[in-house]
Amino acid sequence: MTSRCVNPKRKQARLRPVYLAVASLAVLIAAGDDAGARSGKRSIESIESRSASEPLMAIVSLRDQRITVYDAKGWILRAPVSSGTKGRETPAGIFSVIQKVEDHYSNLYDDAYMPHMQRITWSGIALHGGVLPGYPASHGCVRMPFDFAARLFDATAMGIRVIMAPTDVAPIELAHPVLFQPKPGAIAMAAARTAEAQEAARKAAQARLDAETAFREASRAKVPVRAAENLKRRAEAQLAAAETRLGARTRLGARISAKAKEQAEGAKAKAAVKIAELQLQWDAAKADLQHRLDAVTSARDAAAAADTSRAAAAEAARQAERELQPISVLISRKTQRLYVRQAFKPILESPVTIADPDRPIGTHVFTAIERSTDDAKVRWSAVSLDGGRPPGATVEPRDRARASSGRGVEPVPTVPDGAKAALDRIAIPQDALDRIGNFTPRSSLIVTDEALSPETGKGTEFVVLLSGEPQGGIKNRRRRPATEFRYARPRSLPFWRSPFGSPFSTW
Numbered sequence: 078m079t080s081r082c083v084n085p086k087r088k089q090a091r092l093r094p095v096y097l098a099v100a101s102l103a104v105l106i107a108a109g110d111d112a113g114a115r116s117g118k119r120s121i122e123s124i125e126s127r128s129a130s131e132p133l134m135a136i137v138s139l140r141d142q143r144i145t146v147y148d149a150k151g152w153i154l155r156a157p158v159s160s161g162t163k164g165r166e167t168p169a170g171i172f173s174v175i176q177k178v179e180d181h182y183s184n185l186y187d188d189a190y191m192p193h194m195q196r197i198t199w200s201g202i203a204l205h206g207g208v209l210p211g212y213p214a215s216h217g218c219v220r221m222p223f224d225f226a227a228r229l230f231d232a233t234a235m236g237i238r239v240i241m242a243p244t245d246v247a248p249i250e251l252a253h254p255v256l257f258q259p260k261p262g263a264i265a266m267a268a269a270r271t272a273e274a275q276e277a278a279r280k281a282a283q284a285r286l287d288a289e290t291a292f293r294e295a296s297r298a299k300v301p302v303r304a305a306e307n308l309k310r311r312a313e314a315q316l317a318a319a320e321t322r323l324g325a326r327t328r329l330g331a332r333i334s335a336k337a338k339e340q341a342e343g344a345k346a347k348a349a350v351k352i353a354e355l356q357l358q359w360d361a362a363k364a365d366l367q368h369r370l371d372a373v374t375s376a377r378d379a380a381a382a383a384d385t386s387r388a389a390a391a392e393a394a395r396q397a398e399r400e401l402q403p404i405s406v407l408i409s410r411k412t413q414r415l416y417v418r419q420a421f422k423p424i425l426e427s428p429v430t431i432a433d434p435d436r437p438i439g440t441h442v443f444t445a446i447e448r449s450t451d452d453a454k455v456r457w458s459a460v461s462l463d464g465g466r467p468p469g470a471t472v473e474p475r476d477r478a479r480a481s482s483g484r485g486v487e488p489v490p491t492v493p494d495g496a497k498a499a500l501d502r503i504a505i506p507q508d509a510l511d512r513i514g515n516f517t518p519r520s521s522l523i524v525t526d527e528a529l530s531p532e533t534g535k536g537t538e539f540v541v542l543l544s545g546e547p548q549g550g551i552k553n554r555r556r557r558p559a560t561e562f563r564y565a566r567p568r569s570l571p572f573w574r575s576p577f578g579s580p581f582s583t584w
Contacts, residue, residue, distance in 0.1 A: 120157055121155070123154050123155070124152065127150065130148045130149055131148060131234070132153065133238065133519060134442075135233075135237065135239045136245070136246065136247075137167070139160055139244075142211075144158045144219065146229065146232070147247075154232075157209055157221075158209065158219050159209045159213060159215055160220075160241075162215065163549070165215070165217050166549045167215070167218070167219055167241055167550045169242065169547075170462075170540065171440070171462075171539065174233060174234075174239060176194075177196070177230065177233075178196075179192070181203075191203065191207065192205060193206050193226040200532060202217055202219075203219070205226055206224075206226030208220065209221075215550075217549070217550020217551060236403065238538075243462065243546055244489065246461065248490075248491060249490050249493060250456060250459075251493055251496055252456075253497055255505070256443060256457045257406070264401070266397055267394075267397035267398060270390070270396075270398075273394070274393065277390035277391070280386070281384045291372045291373045292376075295370050295373045298365050301362040305355055312348055312352045319344055320345065402420050403419070403518070403520040404514050405417070405418045405520065405521050405538055407522075408522070408525070410438045410524075411528040412528050412529075413428060425509065429503065429504070429506070430504040432502040432503075432504070438525070439461055439499055439525075440463060440523075441461045441496050441524045442523055444458045444460075444521045445518050445520040462543060525541050526544075527541050527544055530542045532551070
């Protein structure tokens with residue numbers, strides 16, 4: 078029993094060395110575990126025999142506690158991981174990287190350091206560097222070796238597909254009539270729009286330069302106008318003064334010699350001639366100035382028109398570029414609908430026909446990979462997440478004693494017959510096909526028994542959770558508010574604010 082007379086602050090001061098000792102021991106244990114994970118056989122592997130292209134997907138095997146990264150030619154990186162522990166399991170399903178933060182600290186778990194964080198849900202599931210004890214130990218995230226996490230962070234781009242697979246499965250190349258192909262001439266059209274935008278920008282810059290030149294010339298043309306005007310005004314003033322003096326003498330009856338009168342008249346005549354000459358100079362300078370001012374007006378109008386054309390051409394080029402961005406299509410047997418997203422935004426939803434709709438179809442991810450040599454078609458890869466397991470059967474992660482044994486086993490290639498059979502049952506309406514955009518490498522088609530996860534929303538790709546697998550790591554997290562997209566499932570519980578403000582959802 079603790080005495081009520083004990084000063085809590087003094088007690089805390091006495092216990093501080095104990096806390097420090099425990100913390101130091103935990104750090105040493107963690108460092109030892111991590112060193113063991115790093116030094117284990119084949120802890121981090123990479124393909125060195127060929128140059129790797131852009132990663133297309135990362136597949137995390139929850140049973141084997143391993144991540145494998147694939148490009149268009151096969152796997153390029155592989156490392157052990159530590160996923161969610163029992164009760165907080167990392168959910169099996171389909172995700173994408175929706176945020177990258179190099180130095181992240183958890184706002185839930187004692188400000189834990191999560192370096193090279195790549196978020197896959199706004200509720201807090203992510204890939205990041207961390208301690209690997211050799212078995213599932215996180216609260217739902219996927220920990221990776223620190224150096225591997227840094228390497229993967231540098232290699233990936235926003236939107237890269239992340240598949241949390243119950244078993245370790247590898248993609249295979251697949252061809253099928255349902256798999257989309259690029260629209261003819263789309264790349265050439267985008268290149269033409271880009272060239273037009275560049276030419277319009279050049280013309281707009283030249284038009285602005287012409288307008289500035291015309292303005293400078295008009296400014297210089299004002300100088301002779303002012304000079305002629307000032308000389309003419311001075312000559313007129315001198316003539317007026319001479320006439321005034323001559324008239325004054327005449328009114329006073331003063332005698333003026335013939336010679337003086339002749340000189341005065343001569344001066345008046347010369348002044349009149351000078352005024353006439355200056356008038357001509359002034360008229361000519363003013364006409365030239367008006368011409369220059371008209372040129373300024375014309376040049377400014379041309380510059381404005383060129384800038385309008387530049388803006389329109391730039392927008393056309395951006396639109397063409399957007400149309401070349403990867404497209405994601407999801408077909409759900411549960412909802413009998415087709416959904417399309419591009420750049421994390423929904424662009425289309427349509428009914429779809431699935432033959433024998435009461436029979437499971439599985440969950441398959443088809444990914445467009447590098448173009449064929451004729452530049453008119455793309456190749457496709459396929460990953461099936463069921464792995465040939467009986468319907469409803471779940472796969473538990475290997476226990477601690479067996480966790481390392483799975484890392485030496487190669488992933489099982491996807492069985493093509495199952496993926497093809499799923500595609501055989503799908504009929505997409507022609508109007509939906511006409512409205513779906515252009516397919517380029519990294520575009521994808523997901524065919525699944527599942528409905529869209531509530532995690533799908535603003536600023537996300539499609540999120541699909543396998544209903545037959547443990548989801549403790551995501552069920553225990555608060556989600557962000559329902560989005561305005563009509564195919565996002567509404568939520569009735571209070572949620573955290575949007576991840577585009579602060580704070581983020583808890584980890």
